[in-house]
Structure formats: structure tokens, C-alpha cells
Amino acid sequence: MNKKILKSYLVPGITALACVIIPAVLIKFNFLSAYTAGILNQCAIYAMMALSVNIICGITGQLSLGQAGFMAIGAYSTILLNQMLHIPVPVAIILAALISAVFGFLIGFPTLKLEGDYLAIVTLGFGEIIRVVLTNLKDITGGPNGKSFNTLLTFLELPKFLIFTSALIILIILIQNFIRSSYGRAILAVRDDEVAANANGISVFRYKMIGFVVASFIAGLGGAFYIWHMGFVKPEQASFAKSIDFLIFVVLGGMGSVTGSVLSAYVLTILQEGLRFLKDFRLLFYPVILIIVMIFRPQGLLGTNEFEFKKINEYRNSIKKFFENLFSKFKKGGNK
């Protein structure tokens, strides 16, 4: 085998293994507390949600503001499948993700013909409808008090860490391959120029639909893992505010960059936990960063590029430039 190809598989492969094994060992020998492990697990789930939003917003180029709705569908389906139909949890998780995908298809069918802002509004409305329905179907969903779901695994952080992180890595690999497949290329063409793609014989609606359904599937998976992790879910999980949280991960990391959105999901989730000592002020910190990034680095931290090890020096330089830029703009007293 060619040496270069081997290297290009080896470095990410080893990194991926290290990402799973090193924290797992640390957790096993109590160097990382159960609390920290819990945060890492939450990060993995949020990274999945970021991937889901990234597929719609970054790769298909449509704006969705209702991704949390699909997550809630995944979470509630897992509970119901397991408790009412007594399906074992791993099967229930896959089925729940498929149910979310079906909902994605049903929602997408009429709405993907709408454009831009209108699609955003419809997905927003969809999320809110899910929330209201979940709140009111008290017999099935437990109403506004939510529903709890405790499996043995809910309290064991180490196995959860292994499962979630491996699932996340597999998802990343699958998505990368998906983007490079002929489907993925067609979807990218639709994102870049709908009219030109259409003129080249790409069915715009069909590929938007594929992107939308894949994203709903991943969101459902994220929801199923979420309920497995937290052991508790409330209808608020479907609210607009949650969808925005996921969108923020993607926008900060760079729309269209898979690694960017995963990294920013990790960084922001950990940051939110780390800033707990600021109490309510922490909630102010977050949007302020968002506005600063939007004004000074509108394409997000990584843009549409993927993170690559050989570019580390470049990143260092651009970070330096970013801060220089920031200070000079403030010295000049705002933007032109």
C-alpha cells in the first residue's frame, strides 16, 4: 500500500482510538470523576445534534430551527418502545432514530419546497407543535412533568462513555463518506447553487429531502442517547431555545465543517459547565461571544474546512491574526 495513503488513514485512526481509550482509562482509574465523565457524555450527545444541524444547515444549505423537535421524538420513542412494547434498549434506539427519520420525511415532504426563511419558520413551528403535543398527551408522555427512564446503564458513566464516543466517531466517519459519495456531492451542488444544480439534472427536491431525512435520523439517535444518558426528558427538550443551542454549535464551529461543529459542541458544552461559578451571568457570556464571532469571523471558526493535523501552524497564525484584528477594531472604535 502507498505510504501516503497509509499515513492518511493511520493518523486519524490513532487519534480516534486515543479519544476513546485515554479518557476511558482515566475514568476507570478515577482520574476523571463521574461528574466529568457525565459532562463528556453530554458533549458526545450534543456533538451528534451539532452533526445533525450541520447536515441541514451546512451541507444541504437549508436553515432548520426545529432540530430539537426531532431529538425529542427520538427520546420519547425510545421510552415508549421500551416501556410499552418491551423492545430491548439498543433496538429501541435504532427504531427511535428511524421514527425520527420518518417524521423528517413527513415534515420535509410539503415544506422542502419552501425557500430560505420560510423553511426556517416552518421547522420552528414544527418544533413548537411537538412541544405542545408532548405537553398535552399526558397519558403517554407524562405531560409537562416529563418522563423518566432508568436503565442500569443510566448510572454507569464508563460504559456510556465508550458507547457514546464510539457511536459519535462512527457517525463522523459515515458522514464524511456520505459527503464524498455521489449523493453528498449532489447535495453540495444543491447548496452552492440550486439553479445550476437543477440545470445539471440534479433533482433539487430529492437531494434536499435526503439531507433532511439523514439529519432527522441523527437527531433522533441523539435524542435516544440523550434519554439513555439523562434518564429523564421533558417536553421543553423540543423547544425553540434548544434548537438554537444546537445551531449555535454549528455556526461557531463553521457551517459545513463536520469536525468544526463537533469541536465547538465539545468546547461550548464544557465551557458552559466550567462557567457555572458565574451563575446567571454565564448566560450573558455566551451570546456576547456569538456576536463577536459573527462580526469578526462570519464563516465560523473553521469555515467550511475540516480540521487537519498538518495545518496546526496555520490555525495558530489565524488565531493570532484574529485577536490582532479584534483589538485593532476596538481601538479604532467599532466597525467602519
Add this chain to the structure above:
Amino acid sequence: MDSVILFCQQLVNGISLGSIYALIALGYTMVYGIVKLINFAHGDIMMMGAYAGYFVLIAMGPTPVGFCAAMIFAMIFSAMLGISIERLAYRPLRNAPRLNSLITAIAVELILQNLMRVLPFVGPNPRQVPQIKIPQLNIGNLSISGISLFVVFASAILMVVLNHIVNYTKTGKAMRSVSYDMQASSLMGINVNKTIATTFAIGSLLAGAAGLLYATAYPQVDPMMGYMPGLKAFVAAVLGGIGSIPGAMLGGIILGIAETMVKGYGPSAYADAISFSLLIVILLIRPTGIMGKKTVVKV
């Protein structure tokens, strides 16, 4: 006979709620018409306006004079807030991709909500708004609460004034022209920045008024109060055709009536879901809203 009376009462309540939605929706629609930005912070400008009015109302007591002062202060305060938000957050991003401005708008929304939560004299807890006494109106068996009528009248006056400004003044003409073609208007000697700032000011002024009216009708204020009415008003704006001013008024009233009717006769807990479903149905039948203009995409 009773059912007719009940229906009329629901209708008045619906129109009253609808006119508040319409007032907020006007701000959404004007801003969208001119800079193509969904100003998510608009609902929270309404909340800030409600707080501003609330403090004046507390200081001066719930008398008619106090209420007028509160109204004027809430409107001026919201207008200033609108202008400063536009200047600090939206103007630097005017030529950036649409999504960036949208995210910034969401960030501004979060900032306003959380700012009110951490401010020591506001805090996260809801507060009771002192009630002004307006006598009920009785027509036969039908009694209509004074506040509903007052809300409808106040909104009607504001909308008439707005209509006059947009259609018959120089500023209004500039606003219409900028929303039609920003670059061409700038070539014709229209100060685009000033016009956009004015649009934000007028939209926020209406939101401030709506905020105080909302706070009087449902007598409490809290930092999250702008969220739901904001979303609903946004739905109303889209329903009527976003960018169209009469559309926003119509959309607001339709949404208000639909919601009150569902609360009165249908499964009341689903009222929120109904308004969003209504939106989806309308968008599927008429993708640009009831009064929206269809635009042709040119390559």
C-alpha cells in the same frame, strides 16, 4: 342567545389579543421588508418596553395620567433600544450572509432576556402590574371588558398613525424605496443608514406600546414574557405575508381570533399548536402569505 353572547365576547377578546400581535408583527414585517432580517430580538424589545412602562406605572400610580406617561416612556425607551441594537449588532453585519444576521438577532434576544434576569432591580421573577380601572361596557347582556376595548382602540390609533407615516411622509417614502432597492435609493440621495435606523425605531416603538398593553391586559411582567408573543407575532407577520404592512395587521387579527376561538371552543391546551399549524397550512397553500408579493428568481 347565550352562545351568541359568548361568541361575541370571544370575538372581542380575540380582536384585542390580535391587535397586540399585530402591533408586534408590524415591527417584524417592517424590519424584514427593509433589511431582510428576521429580528428575533423584537419580542424582547417588547418585553423591555413593558418593563419600562411598568416602572413608570409603579412610580406614578395606576391613574390615567400615569398610564399615558408610562406609555410614552415605554415607546421612547423601546425606540432608543431598537436604534442602539441596530447600530451595535446589525449594522456591522449588513453585508454579511443572511444567516449571520439571523444568528446575531438570536444572540441579541438571549442577551436581552438574560440581562433582565441578572439585573438586581428586575430579577427573574414575574411581577404584578398595577391595574388601571376602566369600566366595563354593557350592551344588553353582552359585557365587554374595558381593557380589551382600550387595547383595540390604542392599537388602532397607532396603526393609523403608522399608515400615515409610511404612505404620506417623506420618511415613509424613503423607507419604501430602501425596501424596494437599497443601492438605487442610496444613489438617489436617500440616507440608507438613517432610514433603516428610523424603521427600527418605529418598529420598536410599536413593540414597546404593545408590551405595555400586553402587560396591562395580562397583568404581569417577567423577563421571558416576550418569547411567546414574539413568536406568535412573527407567525402573524408571515401569515399576512412578511414585508407587507396591511398583511401584518390582518395576520395579527386572524391569529388572535383563531387562538381565542380555539381556547373558547376547542382543546384549549392546544392553542399554541393550532397557531403554528395554521401557519404551516397557509404557507403550503400560499407560500408567500396572504398579502405577500410573489418574487421571481432571475438567474
